[in-house]
Amino acid sequence: MGYRTLLKRYIRHLELVAGENYIEAPARETVLTSRDLGELRTLSAEVSRDAFHASQISAVESYNHRLRVLMNRYALSVRQVAELCGVERDRARSWRANPTSDRYRPMTEADFTTFEHALARWLET
Numbered sequence: 796m797g798y799r800t801l802l803k804r805y806i807r808h809l810e811l812v813a814g815e816n817y818i819e820a821p822a823r824e825t826v827l828t829s830r831d832l833g834e835l836r837t838l839s840a841e842v843s844r845d846a847f848h849a850s851q852i853s854a855v856e857s858y859n860h861r862l863r864v865l866m867n868r869y870a871l872s873v874r875q876v877a878e879l880c881g882v883e884r885d886r887a888r889s890w891r892a893n894p895t896s897d898r899y900r901p902m903t904e905a906d907f908t909t910f911e912h913a914l915a916r917w918l919e920t
Contacts, residue, residue: 799838806835807842807893811896814898814899815892815896819873819888829870840864842893844860857901858903858906859890859894859902861907865910865914873887876910879913881909882906
């Protein structure tokens with residue numbers, strides 16, 4: 796088994812056990828570089844995509860999935876999403892959580908529209 800597969804399994808394990816993968820969690824010291832975080836976000840997105848397929852949830856109809864895709868594309872943290880949407884960090888984190896997690900919260904169309912408009916303004920600056 797390669798390290799990529801091992802990391803994906805470990806990320807999935809954390810999401811199932813703790814309801815969070817802790818990739819965006821603040822630490823007392825900086826251990827992960829921006830590049831490390833980007834790689835881990837990519838792996839997390841793959842884990843999420845695999846979970847969507849496993850649970851037969853349509854990724855096209857899921858605002859949460861679309862949020863994850865945009866977060867990965869623009870390297871946005873949970874904190875940045877919360878700020879863009881004007882919501883608490885825990886709420887943004889619950890949108891990003893795996894659908895099988897107890898912390899998962901479906902994103903509404905209104906929430907996603909707010910995020911999309913704020914992201915467009917942010918990208919223009």
